[in-house]
Amino acid sequence: MPQAPLYELIITDIVASIRAGTLKPDDKLPSIEEMRGQYQSSAWPVRFALRILEERGWIITRQGKGSFVAPNPPAQAER
Template identity: 45%
Template sequence: MPTQPDYVRISNAFAAAITDGRLKPGDKLPTIAEMTERYSVGATTIKMVLLRLEARRLVRRHQGKGTFVEPREKWLLPEDDDEPSIEI
């Protein structure tokens, strides 16, 4: 059983994918609906994931268009160094 809440684990995994270059600036993230299905969590959990990523300036949400990875120069340092336990 995971020791961290789902929204922390998922946001850490996305943050790692962004900072290590698997997701590049300008890349579009999956929709909320796609992520809820992929990670078997509710929409509220995914919204919390996106809020965490936005707070770290790793992504920017554009209403009606999607969520996109921001350029490296806008990023804030990660909140923690925990290794993600899920695959993006």
């Protein structure tokens, strides 16, 4: 069975942390550099995952400040 792309793993991990309450609304996510180290990857999959999470309403990104859990993340059934 093929392994999911790394950006999908990052998305799944962040969404799971939000759903579990480990990450709460307005919490700051780790920096891109920290996530690169955590996932042992280049910056591309991390940035791509963050872009998708923002498009889906899970996070907001503030230029020069970082990425934060959205004040009202999507319903539990969404991904």
